[in-house]
Amino acid sequence: MLARLGLHRPELRAWAMYDWALSAMQTVIMTAVFPIYFVSVAGAGLPGAEATQQLARANAIALVAVAFLSPLLGALADFSATKKRFLAIFTVVGVLSTAGMWFIHTGDATLASTLFIFALIGGSACLVFYESLLPHIASPDEMDRVSTAGYATGYIGGGILLVLNLLWIQQPGWFGLPSGPNLTEAEATLPARLSFVSVAVWWALFAMPIFFRVSEPPRVVESDESPRQNPVKVAFQRVGETLRELRGFKQAFLMLIAFLLYNDGIQTIIKMATAYGTEIGLDRGSLITAVVLVQFIGVPFTFLFGAIAGRIGAKPSIFIGLVVYTGISVLGYFMTTATHFYILALLVGMVQGGTQALSRSLFASMIPPHKSGEFFGFYSIFEKFAGIFGPLLFYVTIEITGSSRNAILSVIFFFAAGALLLWRVDVDEGRRQATLLR
Numbered sequence: 056m057l058a059r060l061g062l063h064r065p066e067l068r069a070w071a072m073y074d075w076a077l078s079a080m081q082t083v084i085m086t087a088v089f090p091i092y093f094v095s096v097a098g099a100g101l102p103g104a105e106a107t108q109q110l111a112r113a114n115a116i117a118l119v120a121v122a123f124l125s126p127l128l129g130a131l132a133d134f135s136a137t138k139k140r141f142l143a144i145f146t147v148v149g150v151l152s153t154a155g156m157w158f159i160h161t162g163d164a165t166l167a168s169t170l171f172i173f174a175l176i177g178g179s180a181c182l183v184f185y186e187s188l189l190p191h192i193a194s195p196d197e198m199d200r201v202s203t204a205g206y207a208t209g210y211i212g213g214g215i216l217l218v219l220n221l222l223w224i225q226q227p228g229w230f231g232l233p234s235g236p237n238l239t240e241a242e243a244t245l246p247a248r249l250s251f252v253s254v255a256v257w258w259a260l261f262a263m264p265i266f267f268r269v270s271e272p273p274r275v276v277e278s279d280e281s282p283r284q285n286p287v288k289v290a291f292q293r294v295g296e297t298l299r300e301l302r303g304f305k306q307a308f309l310m311l312i313a314f315l316l317y318n319d320g321i322q323t324i325i326k327m328a329t330a331y332g333t334e335i336g337l338d339r340g341s342l343i344t345a346v347v348l349v350q351f352i353g354v355p356f357t358f359l360f361g362a363i364a365g366r367i368g369a370k371p372s373i374f375i376g377l378v379v380y381t382g383i384s385v386l387g388y389f390m391t392t393a394t395h396f397y398i399l400a401l402l403v404g405m406v407q408g409g410t411q412a413l414s415r416s417l418f419a420s421m422i423p424p425h426k427s428g429e430f431f432g433f434y435s436i437f438e439k440f441a442g443i444f445g446p447l448l449f450y451v452t453i454e455i456t457g458s459s460r461n462a463i464l465s466v467i468f469f470f471a472a473g474a475l476l477l478w479r480v481d482v483d484e485g486r487r488q489a490t491l492l493r
Contacts, residue, residue, distance in 0.1 A: 060207075060358055061200030066192050069268030073185055074205040075212030076261035080178045082213035083220055083254050084153060087346060089171065092247045097159050097167035106164065113168045117175035122436045125183045129432030132184055136274035138428055139266060142184040146262050149177025154255035157248045161240055183435045185265075187427040190419045191272040195486070199369050202416035203361030206408040207354050214350030216257050220250035221343065272424070306485030307421040307430070309476060314414050315437045317377055317473025320466045321410065323445030324383065324403065332396050341393040345400035352404030360409025369417040370482055376410030377470045377477075384470070387463040421485030445469055 057063040062071060083089065090110060098106025132138045152173035159167045193201040224246045228234035232249075233242035332342050364372040383402050390396060415434075422430040445466060452462040 059200070059362060061193075061197060061202075061204035061361055064192075066269045067197075067201055067204070069264035070185075070188060070192055070201070071205045071208040072261055073265045074209035076258045077178060077181065077185075078209035078213030079216040079254050079257045080149060080153060080174065081209075082217040082346075082350065083250055084156075084171075084174055085178070087217055087343070088220055088224070088247060088250050089156070092159075092244075093164075093167050093171070096161055096244055096247070098164045099161050101164060109164055109168055110171070113171045114175065117172045117179065120172075120176055121179040124180065125435040126429060126432035128180065129183050129187060129428035129430070129435075131428075132187070133426055133428040134274070136271055138184045138187055139269070139271050142181050143266060145177045145181040145184070146258070147177075149174050149181065150255045150259045152177060153258065154252055156251035159248070159251075160244060179435070183431050184428065186415060186419075186434070187431040188265075188269060188272070189416065190422070190424040190427050192269060195420055198416040198420055199364040199372075199413055200361040202419070203357050203364070203409055203412040206412040207357035207361075210350050210353040210357060210408055212257070212261065214347060214354075216253060217350065218347060220253065221347075224250060272427075304421065304485070304488055306481050306488065307418060310414075310418055310421060310480050310485070311434065311437050313473045313476035313480065314418070314434075315473075316469050316476060317373075317380075318411070318414070318438065319445040320380060320384075320469030320473065321407065323449060323466050323469070324380065325407075328399070328403075332390075337393050337396055341396060345396055348397065348400045349404040349407065352401055353408040356405040357408035357412060360406075360413060363409075364413055364416075368482070369413040369420075370477065370480065373410055373413050373417070373477065374474060376406040376413075377474045379406045380410075381467050381470050384463055384467045388460045417482065421482070421489050423489050 062068050093110050094106045098109060101109070128141060132141050152170045155170045156167070156174075159170070189198065189202060223230045223232060226234075227246045230246075232246055328345075332345070360372055360376070363375070379402055383399055386395070386399060386402070390399065418430075418434055419427070448465050448468070449462040452465040453459055456462075
């Protein structure tokens with residue numbers, strides 16, 4: 056059973072457990088609890104939509120910082136054999152920033168923005184080194200199952216802590232926390248601030264296995280390099296080389312462009328779903344329930360995608376996910392009730408984790424393992440910038456047609472364009488090119 060799931064060795068389970076650890080930050084800090092706390096508490100008193108604007112600015116700053124640092128740090132980690140060290144550094148940055156959110160009170164928008172930026176930098180940058188370990192711990196025929204196992208494990212971890220946090224925020228009395236009327240500011244915000252601390256503890260605790268069970272990949276020095284060279288200088292040189300090499304790794308590069316397009320559609324669905332649901336009149340309880348539903352539905356279906364990929368391949372399995380996402384956009388156009396929204400959440404949970412996990416493993420199978428840090432640095436750039444053009448098209452469509460329903464349909468363009476490019480990816484040729492440089 057563990058072999059079918061991609062969790063049959065200690066290092067594979069330890070690798071997947073890091074996704075369990077990190078996903079708590081992604082669900083609680085990035086998606087569900089902190090954004091609401093930022094607007095309603097930290098940004099209280101700011102005029103108009105300024106609190107939302109500050110949160111958006113913080114997101115953008117962190118995204119740009121990670122996007123520009125990722126290739127350089129990935130190259131540095133490859134040359135100096137320090138993937139785990141960088142993973143530890145950015146884990147500590149993220150954990151300390153998240154724990155520091157305990158001190159955010161009413162009106163502390165500047166502190167909240169600063170901590171949020173560093174938490175996002177830690178949580179996003181660590182993925183470069185975490186994902187770059189995949190081709191070193193899994194053989195080519197295991198990679199799809201191991202990648203989907205990581206996503207599925209993340210769904211479980213992020214979902215469990217999110218449910219616990221929502222329970223003690225909504226029903227603090229059940230947990231012995233202050234509740235009822237006439238609470239002081241510190242008492243009223245205590246459940247939310249405890250949730251931030253719980254994320255830091257969860258992240259730090261469940262990150263431990265990867266550092267004890269997964270070995271640092273061996274250092275590989277190129278023929279024109281010396282082990283005694285300045286690592287930073289070599290890293291800059293390698294980034295330039297990798298940019299040129301990406302053109303040579305035609306199939307991996309084409310996969311990146313396809314991923315940028317269809318992942319833009321996926322990220323647009325994720326980012327705009329609750330806003331769209333709010334606009335058509337769904338209550339907050341229904342929206343939060345749908346978010347939790349996606350987390351737990353994603354677990355068995357992400358594992359299922361790994362099994363399907365083992366039979367028909369990662370590329371056809373991704374196509375299945377893109378077809379379902381196209382159907383989600385069409386059904387979203389006709390959505391009017393909370394029941395409809397739950398159905399859409401069910402469909403998203405069925406394909407979200409599997410599609411993204413198989414994209415990661417497919418790319419990993421077409422790159423040279425000893426340069427995985429560099430290549431996943433560029434993968435990180437494409438992953439971070441996916442989600443820029445979708446919301447922009449969403450905005451423009453609403454501006455032109457005056458309808459959010461038309462905007463939901465417009466997202467189909469990204470799934471169709473991404474699928475068309477993915478169709479042209481010759482996976483066998485891409486893997487052959489990567490094997491030549493192993």
